[in-house]
Amino acid sequence: MAHAHGYAVKDAQSPLVPFQFERREPGPHDVCIDILYCGICHSDLHQARDDWSNSLYPMVPGHEIVGRVTAVGAHVKKYKVGDLAGVGCMVGSCRHCSACAADLEQYCEEGATWTYNGTERNSDQLTFGGYSDHIVVEEHFVVKVPENLDLKAVAPLLCAGITTYSPLRYVKAGPGQKIGVIGLGGLGHMGVKFAKAMGAHVVMITTSPDKGKDAKRLGADEILVSRDPTDMHKHANSFDFLLNTIPVGHDVNPYLGLLKLDGKMGMVGVLTPIDPVIGGNLIFGRKSLFGSGIGGMAETQEMLDFCGQHNIVADVEMVSIKDVNQAWHRMEKNDVRYRFVIDMATLG
Amino acid sequence: MAHAHGYAVKDAQSPLVPFQFERREPGPHDVCIDILYCGICHSDLHQARDDWSNSLYPMVPGHEIVGRVTAVGAHVKKYKVGDLAGVGCMVGSCRHCSACAADLEQYCEEGATWTYNGTERNSDQLTFGGYSDHIVVEEHFVVKVPENLDLKAVAPLLCAGITTYSPLRYVKAGPGQKIGVIGLGGLGHMGVKFAKAMGAHVVMITTSPDKGKDAKRLGADEILVSRDPTDMHKHANSFDFLLNTIPVGHDVNPYLGLLKLDGKMGMVGVLTPIDPVIGGNLIFGRKSLFGSGIGGMAETQEMLDFCGQHNIVADVEMVSIKDVNQAWHRMEKNDVRYRFVIDMATLG
Incomplete structure (x- = not known):
């Protein structure tokens, strides 16, 4: 287990506060990513407030993640240390149902494993999202980030x-x-x-x-x-x-x-x-x-490649992790053009 | 003008009563059809009762019509006297908008001309439907009825x-x-x-x-x-x-x-x-x-041909025109398996 730190809510009324937790060591198919930027999605607020009656606490939100690969498992083929990488709304699925076979893992018949507010595929351990310093994700659920794009403005592409x-x-x-x-x-x-x-x-x-x-x-x-x-x-x-x-x-x-x-x-x-x-x-x-709900992993990669070709990124406003509660308040009032992104270097 | 008789409602509270009216003489593109059978569609009752707030009175309902051709205009190509013929929910459309060009006349951008409870395309004369002895319809809105089917059970195919x-x-x-x-x-x-x-x-x-x-x-x-x-x-x-x-x-x-x-x-x-x-x-x-609303004329013909090939007709219960009000009452209670059809010979 690797020590991680980030920001979490403890219950539906809680603000985001600093939070220490453990990430798993990368297994043979896993990629370990140092998080550089994480977008703030409106659903982060819905989930934190239990608006959809399915919230699990403590909750480390964040599913618009970009960062740099720091370690890879023995069987990882597409990534090496130093690569840019992205992680979106899901980090696992059954990989054998008809939806997964059709590259539509988001509609996995057994249920996709969500990046946060879920449980790990083979345990009841909670999944923790991108408002944190690093993440460990199975290779299949990691995407390559085009090198020509403004990295901080890439983060929202992973969900929005x-x-x-x-x-x-x-x-x-x-x-x-x-x-x-x-x-x-x-x-x-x-x-x-x-x-x-x-x-x-x-x-x-x-x-x-x-x-x-x-x-x-x-x-x-x-x-x-x-x-x-x-x-x-x-x-x-x-x-x-x-x-x-x-x-x-x-x-x-x-x-x-x-x-x-x-x-x-x-x-x-x-x-x-x-x-x-x-x-x-x-x-x-x-x-x-x-x-329509997000997209499968192949289409997510296709989308990032399309963005690379057409030089498309989100319009973002950068925010320090210390100011994340204030960013949530502003987002509630639609006072953002058009996506907040947390600079994870501010986690210190 | 040719003298016609049928049954009509005079207002939203009226029962169906005998009604005399005039049909136009067949023009060069028109087909004149003696009506043998007319299905009773649930929408006949909705329209008679002004449930959709668009009713025009007097109203002769009926848009599931089969009969025999008695006269054709000089430019009619597909029909001759003695042919079986069907008429469904519409008797006209603009014939030049993109919907009409796509054989989807029911979605005509200028509005289709409905078989009853509408007005003739080039006048404000009301259209009168199939609870009557004959009808005059432009060739394009007439379909051929396969000879091998039980004719009285064909009528409901024109709408249902x-x-x-x-x-x-x-x-x-x-x-x-x-x-x-x-x-x-x-x-x-x-x-x-x-x-x-x-x-x-x-x-x-x-x-x-x-x-x-x-x-x-x-x-x-x-x-x-x-x-x-x-x-x-x-x-x-x-x-x-x-x-x-x-x-x-x-x-x-x-x-x-x-x-x-x-x-x-x-x-x-x-x-x-x-x-x-x-x-x-x-x-x-x-x-x-x-x-989805009914179908275009080409698809209506395709449907009838499919029925001829697969020997498909509706399950019907025959009713005399004199008993049509009672049939409406039973239809209101879903007491019909599965479609009433008026034997127009009972019009006398």
Whole structure:
């Protein structure tokens, strides 16, 4: 066992406080990574507060991890000491079910092992995330980080990036398509960048007209203010795909009216109930509503390679580990453009 | 103008009563059809009662029409006097929008012309449906009826048939797929027959265990009683596709739990709001919910040809036009297996 330190919450009311714990020694298939940067995902706050009624304490959050390899097990093939490496939302899966066989480990029939707020695959020991100095992860769940990217801004790609990249690939986003991104936050700002890089005509759909200027800087071709009925009418029945990043229950019916025949809306943000869908809004136009959760390991690597080729990273605001509770408070108020990243050197 | 007679409702409270009206003379592209049989669709009752707040009176319902051609316009190519012919839910569309160009006239961007409770394409004259002695329809919206089928049992194929056939084709139903049909009524019983004929493993999903025996006669391989938690658990995460024929708002979340990874549920019955969908039920497993409305004219013909090849018709109960109000009352109580058809010879 190797001594580790990081920040944890002790219960649903606790702030993040310094926390000492043990990481396993790297086994033959494991990669040991010194964490350089870790993104702050909105789900870190949901999990810390037990909003989804499945929280395990003490909890070391963090699943947007980049760092440098410090040791590898005897059977590790793709990584060597000194390599850059990334770790996202999962660190294990059964590796033999049909989902795993289809490179969709996030939907593992036996349940994926989540990077934190889970238990190790073969024990009841808690998994601890990236708000910490190092992590030990099975090679299959580690991804290579392109050397040409700004490393600190790569961290959010491991969750916010793949969560938006995967559904865009699922609907074969590309030239000739009109794609709307609903909600301009950590997920939405990545959705705009990816949809644009894939060649689509991108419309940022937001309740806040003041976000428009920034959305265009990120790559949006147009802005649609969803509270403006004239604007909504103008874009009615015109979208091939809507990437819906809203993280709380809401009324999707007005957005369904924006979809053209056979149009699809992908939900990536909300785990809780949405307002009642009107059946006729799906039937008239054969419209679809689907959900998508992160992406498999092969697709996560593909996403990072795509980012390397297109020079895509997240827009980040750096934060010291000592200020992480304050960052959470600001994130709660959507006061971040667009992702906080912890500089783990500040752990001292 | 040709004199016609049928049955109509005069307002939302009215019973069906004898009604005299005029049909247009067949134009150069029109087919004139003597109606032999007309199915009674549950939507006839919804429309008569103004349940969807769009009813136009007087209303002659009926959009499951089969009959024999009595006259054709000069430019009609596919039909001649004496042919069997069918007419379904629509009698016109713009013929030039992208939906029409894709043989999806039901989603016409200018709006399809419905067989009844609509207005003629180029006038404000009401369209009158199949509870009548004859109808005049543009050739493009007429389909050929295979000669080998029991004609009276063909009528329901024009709506209940195509409504269930189309989404099964949309999801490429076939061998190796496990398909569930939710709700055993006019739509559901056709869904079972089609899914079976397409080669899928078919599970009838019903709240009523007593419907099981009949579902197996119709072709179901298995019965799943949705009120039985053990049965629901046994089938969890196992369906490729669910055809949901429930015609009123309901909770789809338990059914989403039956879908496997990338599974889809097609909604064909409910135009009104459904209960709140839990976002996580879509996200975990990348599941889809889509709507589907009838089918285009080419697919309606394909469906009838498929029925001819596989000897598929609806299970019907014949009714005299004089007893049509009583039939509506029984349909309201789901007391029909599985579709009433009016023998139009009883119109006298």
